[in-house]
Amino acid sequence: DQQVKQNSPSLSVQEGRISILNCDYTNSMFDYFLWYKKYPAEGPTFLISISSIKDKNEDGRFTVFLNKSAKHLSLHIVPSQPGDSAVYFCAASADGSARQLTFGSGTQLTVLP
Amino acid sequence: GAVVSQHPSRVICKSGTSVKIECRSLDFQATTMFWYRQFPKQSLMLMATSNEGSKATYEQGVEKDKFLINHASLTLSTLTVTSAHPEDSSFYICRLFSPGQKNTEAFFGQGTRLTVV
Numbered sequence: 001d002q003q004v005k006q007n008s009p010s011l012s013v014q015e016g017r018i019s020i021l022n023c024d025y026t027n028s029m030f031d032y033f034l035w036y037k038k039y040p041a042e043g044p045t046f047l048i049s050i051s052s053i054k055d056k057n058e059d060g061r062f063t064v065f066l067n068k069s070a071k072h073l074s075l076h077i078v079p080s081q082p083g084d085s086a087v088y089f090c091a092a093s094a095d096g097s098a099r100q101l102t103f104g105s106g107t108q109l110t111v112l113p
Numbered sequence: 114g115a116v117v118s119q120h121p122s123r124v125i126c127k128s129g130t131s132v133k134i135e136c137r138s139l140d141f142q143a144t145t146m147f148w149y150r151q152f153p154k155q156s157l158m159l160m161a162t163s164n165e166g167s168k169a170t171y172e173q174g175v176e177k178d179k180f181l182i183n184h185a186s187l188t189l190s191t192l193t194v195t196s197a198h199p200e201d202s203s204f205y206i207c208r209l210f211s212p213g214q215k216n217t218e219a220f221f222g223q224g225t226r227l228t229v230v
Contacts, residue, residue, distance in 0.1 A: 009154075034218055041122070041123075041204065041224060041226055042223060042224055043117075043119070043206050043221035043222050043223045043224045044157070044206070044221050045219070045221075046216070046218050046219035046221075049218060089156065089157065097212060097217075098210075098217060098218040099145065099210050099212070100159075100162075101147075101159075101208075101218075102159075103156045103157045103158075104156060105155060105156040106154075106155075106156060
């Protein structure tokens, strides 16, 4: 049973526009959520996180929104750049410290020039 | 600079042989190390969790006798794939964790691409 789901395996966006990546979860015990970016044959790169006590966190071009009632989070990238093309994973933790992470299946983002 | 060093980045081995992958913490003492495996176009699946000085805890479906994990110190963990078979070909990634360590969510290794022929 997948506790963290990314239902869109791929997304294409024009350069300069907004990219919105979505993630749903089922475990109500999750209290800390993270987004990672990953290139092929490399380890994940941490992008941004959000605690369940917040509904928004922003860092530069990246903003994460959390809707606890819907068990849904999203990552917004504005403006999108070709270098953002990668696989994006959302992850969740139930211990508030990101010790044990459960990953989604990933979304391949392609930003078209 | 890099906090985690994982080696080798790529390895090709013959079926039936063993391969050792190293994961080193460069800047801090990692109390916990995680090993993940990623098959093409799939998620990162946790294989095992190891705490320094104790036996690793394996996830359901992961054979502990096939994937030997040693966490002998706070700065080094190794994963040995024993008697490798083609179905073990995958991307293996380590992750370091230390409670209270700043940015601990970012401490992933660079990954190892294992190809068994």
